[in-house]
Amino acid sequence: MKKLFLGRQIRSLREKAQLTQRDFAERLGLSTSYVNQLENNQRPVSAPVLLTLSERFGLDLASLSVDDDDRLIAALQEVFADPVLAGAAPGLQDFKMVSQNAPDFAHALVRLHQAYRQMGEQLAQFDDRLARDEGLARPTPYEEVRDFFHFENNYIHELDLAAEELATRLSPSGRIFARDLAQYLEERHGIAVERRRAGTAGEGAIRRFDREQRRLYLNEALPESTIVFQLAHQIALLEAGDIVEAVVARARFQTSDAAQVARIGLANAYAGGLVLPYRAFLSAAQETRHDLDLIADRFGASLEQVAHRLSTMQRPRLKGIPFFFARVDRAGNITKRHSATKLQFARFGAACPLWNVHRAFESHGAIIRQLAETPDGSRYISLAAHVVKKSGGYSGPVLHYAIALGAEIAHARDIVYCDDLDLTREAAFEPIGVSCRICERLTCPQRSVPPLNRAISIDSDDRRLVPYAIR
Structure with missing residues (x-):
């Protein structure tokens, strides 16, 4: 313990x-x-x-939670892996003391390093115009908001409670239908809901609210799960404003753009709590042993919605299994990320190529499994699936993503996907890392760049899969 x-x-x-x-x-x-x-x-x-x-x-x-300290310690370790801090290598106990006794200082140091990295990357591109921009050293609004949710454990208690209370009033069974939310919007707010083809609502349109006409337009090509979520999002904008503004004020974002991005993210958090209410969802997850398809069927939700919601089940005294969740595009960019586990995603660069999320694009319609071990010895079950998002007809845009969901192997008995896996066999666990630039696995054949804190040597007479040796 x-x-x-x-x-x-x-x-x-x-x-x-x-x-x-x-x-x-x-x-x-x-x-x-x-x-x-x-x-x-x-x-x-x-x-x-x-x-x-x-x-x-x-x-x-x-x-009381040690999870916040774990995430902050992981962020600090990544900061001190930067070669600019060579020679300054605090031990784990030092990181623990800083995260526990001076968390504000630690967060500031992480933000400072993020600003430094961003500036270096932009300068490396010789972009003179950006170099003259006074806001160069700041994180982007999306990065700032992503970090906020990360350190909030991706769970905003007051929003989740409010959403669950409304969900209970609308549907005691726990499942929310589009007709329930459309009727609520009309009766409570006098807003009519109309579904239109994407071409009449704008290219790639999903949702548009006409304040003057009191009409909410939704793209009729969207799947029902997305329609329900967008209706819930609109209710959040109308009813959860006071809670959202209090959270935004508490966050003290550096820019108004970040605050606005956060408002949308918080409305999404409320929508998730309304469509997948906490207690009903947790009960279904435990009953099905976290079978994603069964949970999705029960709530009429998408696989991505279910996986993302599982990573937010951190209500005090009623926590679910700590999961990590990520969404990756074809280029390897992590477009969504959250971890309630010790595994923390890379803040810069691509994710480990050995991670099964990259293979999901090759496995249409299937949930693929991977037993993985990170360099610190932690072991996980990682699930990955390919998801497709359409918003129109033949000529409409089609988006492809891979989603990943995972938990530490200690929770295997509560996860149905582990049932037929040999968890006692050492070789069953594939070695993965966070990203090449901070990974300490010296012999990985998929390495793209050397570790930041290691020197390399090159032997012209000895060519291996990786063209350099790490010292």
């Missing part, structure tokens, strides 16, 4: 109560030196002390 270090939280509780360490220790029935060690993360918090802190000082036990 992972040890729990809560130095920053304990110090905050003591300072809020306006107590010295000695007085605080007396209230807890501990020695002053013990409290000092707890506050400086020199000792983990025991279960009895945890309960005492909850009873006497109101510590919210449901809010």
Whole structure:
């Protein structure tokens, strides 16, 4: 069981109560030196002390999570893998201390490194126009919002609760139909829903709301699961505004563009909670042992919607299995990503070519499986599938993506896709990494670039699959 270090939280509780360490220790029935060690993360918090802190000082036990620290530690490790910081190699304990005692500092350092990397990449392209742009060093709005959701564990509690409450009122069974949401929009907001061909609503159009006419136009070529989601998104824009604005204010985005992107993302989060309400969805996932097709059939949802929702099941005291989720295009770009596991996706560059998500494009209509092991020794079951998105007739755009969903192998008994796999055979687990530039596997035949923190040597008389040796 992972040890729990809560130095920053304990110090905050003591300072809020306006107590010295000695007085605080007396209230807890501990020695002053013990409290000092707890506050400086020199000792983990025991279960009895945890309960005492909850009873006497109101510590919210449901809010405690080591997952946030894991994600922040992984981000810091990637920062210090950059060769610009060569010679500065903090140990794991140092990373833990910073993430637990000074998380704001750690987040700022990650953002600073992201800005540095972005500037370097843009300068490398000799783009003079961008070089004169004063906003060069900032992350793009989408990157900033992606990081926000990442550190929120892709779960916004107040939005999810509000969405679930409405879903329960609309459909006690848990399944929401398009007619339910269309009727609700008309009765509650006086908005008529009309389905049109894409050509009459604009090339590639999905949803358009005419505020003056109080009409919501939807592309009739869209699958029913997308229609339902877009109706739910419109309800979010109409009813969840106060919650959305409070979350945006809390996030303190650097630009107004990022704030606007976040509003859309938060409306999508509400829509996901409405279409796939938390408790009903969690129950279905556990009952089917996370069979994606069965869950999709039960809720009338798409495979991607189900996989994405599984990665958000992090409600305090009612958590599901921690999953990672990603969506990749044909060029290998990760267009959606989230991980509630220790596996963290590369912030820069392409994903590991050995990951089965790339093979999904070759397996139409099938969910392919992979037992994978990352360089830190963690083992996962990774599921991947090819998804196609259409929005028109013969000449309409067709988008191709691969989605990946995975969990640590410790959860195998609760995942139906593991049933006939030999989890005891070492060779069954394929070695994968996060990205080549930070991967420590020195003999990988698929390596595209050397690790950032390693030197290379080239022997003109000895040509291997990878044209250099890593030192």
